Amino acid sequence: MAGSKSKSNAQQGPKLDKPRQPxxxxxxxxxxxxxxxxxxxxxxxxxxxxxxxxxxxxxxxxGLFGFVNPPTTHTMWSEGRRLDAPVDQVWVPVEGIAPVxxxxxxxxxxxxxxxxxxxxxxxxxxxxxxxxxxxxSTISQQVAKNVFLWQGRSWVRKAMEAGLTPIMxxxxxxxxxxxxxxxxxxxxxxxxxxxxxxxxxxxxxxxxLSATQAARLAAVLPSPKTRxxxxxxxxxxxxxxxxxxxxxxxxxxxxxxxxxx
Numbered sequence: 001m002a003g004s005k006s007k008s009n010a011q012q013g014p015k016l017d018k019p020r021q022p023x024x025x026x027x028x029x030x031x032x033x034x035x036x037x038x039x040x041x042x043x044x045x046x047x048x049x050x051x052x053x054x055x056x057x058x059x060x061x062x063g064l065f066g067f068v069n070p071p072t073t074h075t076m077w078s079e080g081r082r083l084d085a086p087v088d089q090v091w092v093p094v095e096g097i098a099p100v101x102x103x104x105x106x107x108x109x110x111x112x113x114x115x116x117x118x119x120x121x122x123x124x125x126x127x128x129x130x131x132x133x134x135x136x137s138t139i140s141q142q143v144a145k146n147v148f149l150w151q152g153r154s155w156v157r158k159a160m161e162a163g164l165t166p167i168m169x170x171x172x173x174x175x176x177x178x179x180x181x182x183x184x185x186x187x188x189x190x191x192x193x194x195x196x197x198x199x200x201x202x203x204x205x206x207x208x209l210s211a212t213q214a215a216r217l218a219a220v221l222p223s224p225k226t227r228x229x230x231x232x233x234x235x236x237x238x239x240x241x242x243x244x245x246x247x248x249x250x251x252x253x254x255x256x257x258x259x260x261x
Contacts, residue, residue: 066176
């Protein structure tokens with residue numbers, strides 16, 4: 001009897017454990033905030049994607065203009081429409097610009113050009129303390145605005161400029177930034193770029209500008225429609241003299257090294 005019982009147990013084989021059923025996770029009840037934000041999650045997701053795509057396009061465009069000369073700017077286009085005639089502009093490479101012209105532009109507009117990464121913090125602080133009575137835009141900011149954006153004081157434009165400036169500083173050399181600046185800056189009504197300005201005012205090429213001529217051109221940059229380099233007012237003459245001295249100073253103290261090679 002015992003033998004038959006053992007035989008029966010052997011035929012049945014070992015008992016198999018029943019597979020464990022996975023535990024059901026308890027779902028957390030959505031909070032009030034979750035219920036409120038739920039309809040807007042898609043908007044946040046697509047907004048983030050849009051910002052990333054626009055950022056990538058900005059990097060590609062800025063990188064392209066590091067090697068390819070901008071064909072025009074919004075300022076040139078709008079000025080051409082206003083005058084109902086093509087603007088006067090002739091692009092010249094940095095080798096075709098007198099070094100003293102480059103130093104004069106920096107001395108006039110952004111003496112710390114070689115020392116900052118696109119934003120001059122000290123100049124910004126001074127502008128704030130002066131109650132906005134003085135400008136604080138660097139040459140880099142002006143290039144970002146003039147090449148990629150438009151004129152105006154809107155916060156949207158300023159925010160875009162603030163985003164583009166460090167990208168440009170990271171992808172372009174200081175020499176390239178200054179080269180583009182001097183080729184797109186307005187020097188008189190419908191006259192853009194240092195080559196056209198040199199011929200317009202003095203009948204010479206940009207590479208042949210003297211220290212006095214370069215200083216006078218730099219002196220008209222903030223207000224090209226009301227100042228003249230060939231018929232300078234007393235103010236422009238005094239301003240040009242100050243710029244010429246400043247150009248000599250930054251050449252001596254090393255603040256011109258980043259674009260002079």
